[in-house]
Amino acid sequence: MTQPTILLAEDDIFVRKSMHSFLKNNGYAILEAESGSEAWKLCQEKKIDLVLTDLRMPGMDGLELLTRVVQKSREIPVVIVSGVGTRNDVIEALRLGAWGYITKPIEDMNFLLHTVEQVLERSQLRIKLRERQQWLEETVKKRTEELEQEIRERKAVEQMISRAKQEWERTVDAMPALIALVDHEQNIIRLNKAMARAMGMTPAEAVGKKCCFYMHHSGILPENCPHHKVLMDGEPRTIEIYDPVQEKYLEIHVEPFYDTVGKTRIGTVHIATDITPRKKAEQEKEKLQTKLLHAQKLEAVGQLAAGIAHEINTPTQFISTNIDFLEESFRDMATVMEALQNSLPETPKPVQEAFEEADWEYLAEEIPQAISQSREGVQRVTSIVQAMKEFSHPGSKDKVPADINKIIETTITVSRNEWKYLAEVITDFADDIPQIPCLVDEMGQVILNILVNAAHAIGEKIGDNPNGEKGTIRISTRADDSHVEIQIQDNGTGIPEHARNRIFDPFFTTKEVGRGTGQGLAIAHDVVTEKHEGTITFETEKGVGTTFTIRLPLKNQTTSQ
Structure with a gap:
C-alpha cells in the first residue's frame, strides 16, 4: 500500500520537526515547508494526501494556502494547526473548506495522529463515494436505455395486435x-x-x-x-x-x-x-440505493464528527473548571478545620479569622452552583453521545414501531453543528402521537437531509453574516386518525422556480459543485413514498422560505390490505 504523503506548512522549526518525527514514525511520508508560498509550490509539484498548515505564517498565511488548495482540488484535505487563531478564524477556516482545526501546543501527539487518520479515512470515503456515484450513473443510464427499448418493443407489440385483430391466429402465434x-x-x-x-x-x-x-x-x-x-x-x-x-x-x-x-x-x-428482467433491475436498483444511503449516512456522520467533538468540548470545560474550583474551595475549608482544631478550647478569634479568610458565605453559595453546572455538563455530554450512538446505529431491515418525535429529536441533536451558527430550531411536537411502523435509520436520514438543506438555504440568504443573525427552522408533528404529519419549515431563500419540478430527481442539485450530491431529496422521496407508503410535498416562496410536509400512515398499508 502506498505511503500517504503529508505536507507540513509551519514556520516554527521546532514544532515542524517534532510533528515530522512523530508522523514519520507512524508510517507517513512527510514534506516540509516553512512558509505558505513554499507549501503551495509543493502542492503544485507533488502528490499530496493531506496538508497540515499553521494559521499565521510570513507571506502567504494558512487561510490563503487553504483557499488555493481547495480551488486546486477539493479532494486534498486541509487541517489548520494553530495556537493563535480566534473562534472567527476557526469558523472562517471551516467555511473555506478546512477539514479540521487543531490547537497548539499539541499536548498529546496521539490526538494529532487520530485527527490525521480520521481525515485521511474521510478523504478515501469521499473518493470511493464519487466513484460509486459515477458507476451508478452509468448503470442507471444503461438500464434506462434498455427499459426504454423494452417499452418501445412492448408498444410495438400492442399496436400490432390492434392492427391484426382480424388475423388473430396467424399474428398472435408469432x-x-x-x-x-x-x-x-x-x-x-x-x-x-x-x-x-x-x-x-x-x-x-x-x-x-x-x-x-x-x-x-x-x-x-x-x-x-x-x-x-x-x-x-x-x-x-x-x-x-x-x-x-x-x-x-x-x-x-x-x-x-x-x-x-x-x-x-x-x-x-x-x-x-x-417482466422478470425489469423486476430484477428494480431489485438491483433498490440494493444500490440502500448502499448509497448507507454511504451517504457514513459521510454525514463523518461531517458531523468535528461538530460533535466541538460540542463535547464545552461541557468538558465546565466540568474541568468547576472541579478545579471545588478543589481550591475545599482546600480553604481544610484550613478552616485546621484552625478550628488548633484554637479549641482557646478563644474563638482564630476561628473568626479563618472563616473570614475562607469567605465561607461565598463558598456556601458558589459550591452548589458549581456542582449544578458540572451535572449539566455531564448531561449534555451524555445526550450528545447517546444521540450520535442512536443515529449511527444500523437499523432493522424491517419496519418496527417507533417514536417519530424521538427520531426527530435525535437527528436535531447530532446535526446541531450544521445549523447552530445559522438558525434557531424550534420544535412543536404533539404529545398524543402513537408509535408508527418505521425504518428508524432511514427516516432519521430523511429528517437530516431536509434539516441540513434548510440550514444551507438560510446560510445562503444571510450570506457572510458579520452581525451573527440567525434564521428559524420550525419542526412540528401532528396526528389524525390515519396519518402522522411532520412539517419542517425554514425562512431561507426558497426553491428556485426552475428547480421545483426536479428537486426529487436523482443527481439533481441547486448547490455548487462539490457541496451537493443531488441524492438527499431523491432518497428522502424514495424512503417516504416507496418504503413507508407515505407522501412528501413542499410549499415554497422565493426569498421567504420553504415548508416540507411528510405524511406517514399509522399502519403498514401493504400489511393492512
Whole structure:
C-alpha cells in the first residue's frame, strides 16, 4: 500500500520537526515547508494526501494556502494547526473548506495522529463515494436505455395486435407475449402458442380450461381478479403476478372483449408479458440505493464528527473548571478545620479569622452552583453521545414501531453543528402521537437531509453574516386518525422556480459543485413514498422560505390490505 504523503506548512522549526518525527514514525511520508508560498509550490509539484498548515505564517498565511488548495482540488484535505487563531478564524477556516482545526501546543501527539487518520479515512470515503456515484450513473443510464427499448418493443407489440385483430391466429402465434381470450365463466376460448407452451399443453388441450388454474393456481376466483372487474365496468386493468411454475414475474394486461356488434362484453383478452428482467433491475436498483444511503449516512456522520467533538468540548470545560474550583474551595475549608482544631478550647478569634479568610458565605453559595453546572455538563455530554450512538446505529431491515418525535429529536441533536451558527430550531411536537411502523435509520436520514438543506438555504440568504443573525427552522408533528404529519419549515431563500419540478430527481442539485450530491431529496422521496407508503410535498416562496410536509400512515398499508 502506498505511503500517504503529508505536507507540513509551519514556520516554527521546532514544532515542524517534532510533528515530522512523530508522523514519520507512524508510517507517513512527510514534506516540509516553512512558509505558505513554499507549501503551495509543493502542492503544485507533488502528490499530496493531506496538508497540515499553521494559521499565521510570513507571506502567504494558512487561510490563503487553504483557499488555493481547495480551488486546486477539493479532494486534498486541509487541517489548520494553530495556537493563535480566534473562534472567527476557526469558523472562517471551516467555511473555506478546512477539514479540521487543531490547537497548539499539541499536548498529546496521539490526538494529532487520530485527527490525521480520521481525515485521511474521510478523504478515501469521499473518493470511493464519487466513484460509486459515477458507476451508478452509468448503470442507471444503461438500464434506462434498455427499459426504454423494452417499452418501445412492448408498444410495438400492442399496436400490432390492434392492427391484426382480424388475423388473430396467424399474428398472435408469432408473438412472444402470452395471449388468451377468456369468456364470462373464466374458460379459455382461444390462446396463442406461447400461452399454450407456458401451460405445458397444446392449444387444443388448453381450450376450455379455467384461466384461474393457470394464472393463480387455484380453482377459486381471486378477490382482485382483473377479468371479473373488466367484465363489470369495461375498464382495462393491469396487474403483476409471480408464477412459481415458470419462476417468472408476469405483467397481465386485461382488455374487454366484445361481440361482433361491439356492444356486449362477452369476455376479456389477457396479454401476459414476462417482466422478470425489469423486476430484477428494480431489485438491483433498490440494493444500490440502500448502499448509497448507507454511504451517504457514513459521510454525514463523518461531517458531523468535528461538530460533535466541538460540542463535547464545552461541557468538558465546565466540568474541568468547576472541579478545579471545588478543589481550591475545599482546600480553604481544610484550613478552616485546621484552625478550628488548633484554637479549641482557646478563644474563638482564630476561628473568626479563618472563616473570614475562607469567605465561607461565598463558598456556601458558589459550591452548589458549581456542582449544578458540572451535572449539566455531564448531561449534555451524555445526550450528545447517546444521540450520535442512536443515529449511527444500523437499523432493522424491517419496519418496527417507533417514536417519530424521538427520531426527530435525535437527528436535531447530532446535526446541531450544521445549523447552530445559522438558525434557531424550534420544535412543536404533539404529545398524543402513537408509535408508527418505521425504518428508524432511514427516516432519521430523511429528517437530516431536509434539516441540513434548510440550514444551507438560510446560510445562503444571510450570506457572510458579520452581525451573527440567525434564521428559524420550525419542526412540528401532528396526528389524525390515519396519518402522522411532520412539517419542517425554514425562512431561507426558497426553491428556485426552475428547480421545483426536479428537486426529487436523482443527481439533481441547486448547490455548487462539490457541496451537493443531488441524492438527499431523491432518497428522502424514495424512503417516504416507496418504503413507508407515505407522501412528501413542499410549499415554497422565493426569498421567504420553504415548508416540507411528510405524511406517514399509522399502519403498514401493504400489511393492512
